[in-house]
Amino acid sequence: SQQGEEDPQALSIQEGENATMNCSYKTSINNLQWYRQNSGRGLVHLILIRSNEREKHSGRLRVTLDTSKKSSSLLITASRAADTASYFCATDGNNDMRFGAGTRLTVKP
Amino acid sequence: GAVVSQHPSWVICKSGTSVKIECRSLDFQATTMFWYRQFPKQSLMLMATSNEGSKATYEQGVEKDKFLINHASLTLSTLTVTSAHPEDSSFYICSAREWVTEAFFGQGTRLTVV
Numbered sequence: 530s531q532q533g534e535e536d537p538q539a540l541s542i543q544e545g546e547n548a549t550m551n552c553s554y555k556t557s558i559n560n561l562q563w564y565r566q567n568s569g570r571g572l573v574h575l576i577l578i579r580s581n582e583r584e585k586h587s588g589r590l591r592v593t594l595d596t597s598k599k600s601s602s603l604l605i606t607a608s609r610a611a612d613t614a615s616y617f618c619a620t621d622g623n624n625d626m627r628f629g630a631g632t633r634l635t636v637k638p
Numbered sequence: 639g640a641v642v643s644q645h646p647s648w649v650i651c652k653s654g655t656s657v658k659i660e661c662r663s664l665d666f667q668a669t670t671m672f673w674y675r676q677f678p679k680q681s682l683m684l685m686a687t688s689n690e691g692s693k694a695t696y697e698q699g700v701e702k703d704k705f706l707i708n709h710a711s712l713t714l715s716t717l718t719v720t721s722a723h724p725e726d727s728s729f730y731i732c733s734a735r736e737w738v739t740e741a742f743f744g745q746g747t748r749l750t751v752v
Contacts, residue, residue: 564743
């Protein structure tokens with residue numbers, strides 16, 4: 530079963546704009562990870578944030594984690610057409626790793 | 639980063655036959671492996687979690703006699719889809735990690751049952 534929900538389900542923006550995706554989950558976690566997936570392909574790991582961390586940056590990516598609200602957000606700044614993909618959060622709990630429903634991001638050139 | 643090799647990348651089989659998918663960790667010890675199934679335009683659904691040397695833990699609704707998982711070594715896990723039917727056609731992805739660290743994913747296997 531899936532861990533939680535992501536919103537929005539789909540997001541369409543212009544190149545250069547920022548994209549924010551949110552993820553909510555249900556149970557306690559050790560860490561939370563964000564992945565991207567191009568259509569029909571494997572997953573690419575983007576960033577991992579541990580349960581005792583609140584914010585993490587990697588290049589144009591910024592991830593926040595609020596364990597009290599059981600939610601996380603992924604911000605992609607200065608988006609590019611190549612960022613078009615599906616983005617998933619994955620929660621790492623007690624010996625399991627579950628994915629959210631995902632956000633389909635389309636960046637228009 | 640660490641590498642997980644999944645093979646084959648795609649397979650077509652006849653209904654009623656069995657298909658084995660391999661997942662190998664190439665440069666680390668995979669103490670835990672996860673198997674997922676992904677239908678078109680949907681998210682990854684966890685099928686089972688396996689720890690090396692132990693029986694896999696299957697998610698509710700996943701038939702353990704149909705989806706046989708073996709994790710006999712620290713570098714290899716296999717998923718065998720037995721008596722495959724067209725509804726088993728899907729994208730299967732494995733991931734592996736060493737203890738409680740970042741999980742690395744294979745490239746996935748697209749299974750088509752005809």
